[in-house]
Structures are given as structure tokens and as C-alpha cells.
Amino acid sequence: MATSNVGLRVDQLTTPAFLVDYAQVKANCNNMLETCNKMGVRLRAQTKTHKTIEGAELQTGGTKKCLVTSTLDESEFYADHGFDDILYGYPLIPFHMPRVTALTKRLEKFHVMVDSRLAVETLLETPPPSPKTWSVFLKVDCGNGRAGVWWEDEEGIELALSLSSASSRITFCGVYVHCGNTYHADDPKDVDVLRDENIERLLKFVERAKMRGVVCPTVGIGSTPSCRRPADTMKKLTELHPGNYAFLDVQQSTLGSCSLEDIACCVATRIIGHYPRRNQMLIDCGFTGLTKQGEGKMPSGYCVIKDHPNLKLCSMTQEIGFVETIKGKLDYAKYPVGTMLFLLPWHSCATAAMYPVYNVIQDGRVTAEWKPTRGW
Structure with missing residues (x-):
């Protein structure tokens, strides 16, 4: 039986999870309404x-x-x-x-x-x-x-x-x-x-x-x-x-549509393993949680890892992502197993399509669940 995430803290969510910042979505929508009204x-x-x-x-x-x-x-x-x-x-x-x-x-x-x-x-x-x-x-x-x-x-x-x-x-x-x-x-x-x-x-x-x-x-x-x-x-x-x-999304930021701070959605994921021999970590988000759009577009790989500019999502299988540094060695002490990372998608339309429920976040908690329609 499906249970609701409403009321949970972000760190209590099963990952990968699609997060929507309510205040930022509202600001983005109001911005476009005001732009059209002025013109x-x-x-x-x-x-x-x-x-x-x-x-x-x-x-x-x-x-x-x-x-x-x-x-x-x-x-x-x-x-x-x-x-x-x-x-x-x-x-x-x-x-x-x-x-x-x-x-x-x-x-x-x-x-x-x-x-x-x-x-x-x-x-x-x-x-x-x-x-x-x-x-x-x-x-x-x-x-x-x-x-x-x-x-x-x-x-x-x-x-x-x-x-x-x-x-x-x-x-x-x-x-x-x-x-x-x-x-x-x-x-x-x-x-x-x-x-x-x-x-x-x-x-x-x-x-x-x-x-x-x-x-x-x-x-x-x-x-x-x-x-x-x-x-x-x-x-x-x-x-x-x-x-x-x-x-919005990372692609829009490259086109001058927005800054990274304007992006209202992300994917929450957790670190599930350390592999020092190859200077990598694994996360529990593969291409079924993010998509492979953005390949070859960014130094940071398939997405931007929020607040971690030296991390790169370099590869993905269906349920697993491979994270390494852009430069230098990983400091594993900064990234204990179980640590959450937040992935800003290259193309939010495609990433959102991976999820049957969006966790709407305000002040670090899920305040609502939005359920998109699917199908044609």
C-alpha cells in the first residue's frame, strides 16, 4: 500500500526522489505572468x-x-x-x-x-x-x-x-x-x-x-x-x-534563461559506496531516476550536483550512478555512505517524467505531493 511522504523531512525520503521547491515554482510562474502582463x-x-x-x-x-x-x-x-x-x-x-x-x-x-x-x-x-x-x-x-x-x-x-x-x-x-x-x-x-x-x-x-x-x-x-x-x-x-x-533546469541556465538558483526541481540521491581504487563513489540514482540527457554537455557530467562543483556524475546504469571528482582526489571523509546529494537535471521535463509523485518541499519538509498525469 502506498504511503504519503507529507510531513517527512527530506532526509527521511526513500531515494531517488523528485523534489519540487514550492516557493521557487511559484516565483517562476509569477515571473512569466508578470512578463506577459507588462508586454x-x-x-x-x-x-x-x-x-x-x-x-x-x-x-x-x-x-x-x-x-x-x-x-x-x-x-x-x-x-x-x-x-x-x-x-x-x-x-x-x-x-x-x-x-x-x-x-x-x-x-x-x-x-x-x-x-x-x-x-x-x-x-x-x-x-x-x-x-x-x-x-x-x-x-x-x-x-x-x-x-x-x-x-x-x-x-x-x-x-x-x-x-x-x-x-x-x-x-x-x-x-x-x-x-x-x-x-x-x-x-x-x-x-x-x-x-x-x-x-x-x-x-x-x-x-x-x-x-x-x-x-x-x-x-x-x-x-x-x-x-x-x-x-x-x-x-x-x-x-x-x-x-x-x-x-527550469541546467540547460536553461546555459541558454541565459535562468541561474542555477532559479531551478525549482532536483533529484535527491544517496551515496551507497566508496571505491578509492578508481576515485569514485556510487549513488542510488541511475538513468531511470535522471535520464541520460545532458551527456557531453557539462564538465559535471549528466547533471549539476548542487553545492558540490567539483563532483561529476560520469556514468550511469539503470539504478546506479558513478560519481568522481572533476579535479583531484575524492575526500571520502566529506561524503560518508548514506549522505544525500541533490542533482539538478539537464532537462527537467524528461527527469520529471521518471516519477509518479513529486515531493513538494517547504522549509526542509514535504508539505504536499503532486501527482502528474501519464499517458497519451
Whole structure:
């Protein structure tokens, strides 16, 4: 039988354990809400980093409105808990339609995202639940190279025209761009260049659509690296949709999105053995507790070991991590077996996905447990 960790001190937790600093998550969420408010744009918060009710409440400032999800499971999860105005931010295919129909019927506002002629034709051929229309965003690729119609191609304009001209069945909401290419930047200045390039390309697409008689009510971009480095160019938009900013991570710190102190999550692990012959220690967190993302990215290995800048997580098996020094010999007296270490993840979305329960920490104790939804 599962037992609750609420009330336990951090040092009483079974490890590895995923810890969430409540005060820091709240500060990160408030920061993004204030950023959007100052720029006069709407925040449509992406939930895929945490996938929890509590996190989404903080992201929306308690309104429980205006989210973007990455799975239909998330959309249904939030609908079940009183959230509305939800965008399923994933390319629509015909297989999705039964669940999309149910969500459209039950919510005041449920939106889908398309980037293909097949998706548009599917919506045109499928009657929406009365008295609703299908609420639709067009996904545009402005350089990320994932989903979306290429911003220069005429195909995107033709799809926008088809969507906007089918008003009896479709409400065309506008355009959506994920500027995920900012994650591949070499430094913060490159993030700024890519952010502005995405915005410039999107606005050119919107202007071309306008010349064909297509109005885009919503013009939105999103990625945490771009949105944590706001610029005046963003004031030309109507909506931002970042998500990782709620937790942040080491990767974000390398991109200029935050400092290590802003990271709101970590993995607690314990030292389980000393091996002086090879200048190593073992910890009870392997790749199933952290993931191997970040390999080759940092001198400290797969993560940053909080408050121990000379320690490196150099290798992992499924349940075990290998820790050594970056320079010099390990002083084992400083690290008795059983000592807790705290790992700041390279990518918090992936690490959070390893855990069915998040231990929410305030003043060194677990004050709540957040249980994310899982599945697709």
C-alpha cells in the first residue's frame, strides 16, 4: 500500500526522489505572468514539463484557463479538474477525432492544431458537436524543423485560407509557432537572434495571409529560452506559450534563461559506496531516476550536483550512478555512505517524467505531493 511522504523531512525520503521547491515554482510562474502582463500579451502556459493540477494552477495565476497541452491525456486530465480554454498543441490526425469531439463538447473552449491538408479536410468532413465549431490554430515552422507548415511556403497560406473560409464549421484562431530552435543556441546572444528571427518570419507569414484576406486573431510563439529573455519585438505578438519555465533546469541556465538558483526541481540521491581504487563513489540514482540527457554537455557530467562543483556524475546504469571528482582526489571523509546529494537535471521535463509523485518541499519538509498525469 502506498504511503504519503507529507510531513517527512527530506532526509527521511526513500531515494531517488523528485523534489519540487514550492516557493521557487511559484516565483517562476509569477515571473512569466508578470512578463506577459507588462508586454500586453496573453500567456497560454504549456503543461508538459510538470503535468500536474497544482502546477497548472500556478501557471494560470489561479484562473484555470488558457493552457496548451502535449497529449490528449493531459487535455482530458485538466478538463476533469475544471480547466478550460485548452489547446491540444499537437498535429491533428483523424485518429484523434473521437476524443477531440468529446473535449469540444464538454469545454467552453477546446482548440486543436493543424499543419496538413489531411487535418483540415478531416475537420471539414466531420460535423462538430452542436452548437460548437472546431476551434483551430495553424502550426507554422519558422526554423525549428519539427511540426508546422514552412513559413515561406504557399501551402501554409492556402491552409489558412481554407480554415478561415469555413466559418460554419471552423473558427480560425490564428497561428502558433514553437521556436524550439532556441534550444540549440550556443549562447544567450544566439537565443536572442533566433527569437527575433522566429518573430520576424511569423509576422511576414501573417502579413502574407492578410493580403489574401485571412485575419489571424492570435499570433503566438513560445519556448522558454525565448520567453525568459523578453524583447520589444514580442509586443507585436498576442500570445506566448512557454512551459519549462515552471521548473527550469541546467540547460536553461546555459541558454541565459535562468541561474542555477532559479531551478525549482532536483533529484535527491544517496551515496551507497566508496571505491578509492578508481576515485569514485556510487549513488542510488541511475538513468531511470535522471535520464541520460545532458551527456557531453557539462564538465559535471549528466547533471549539476548542487553545492558540490567539483563532483561529476560520469556514468550511469539503470539504478546506479558513478560519481568522481572533476579535479583531484575524492575526500571520502566529506561524503560518508548514506549522505544525500541533490542533482539538478539537464532537462527537467524528461527527469520529471521518471516519477509518479513529486515531493513538494517547504522549509526542509514535504508539505504536499503532486501527482502528474501519464499517458497519451
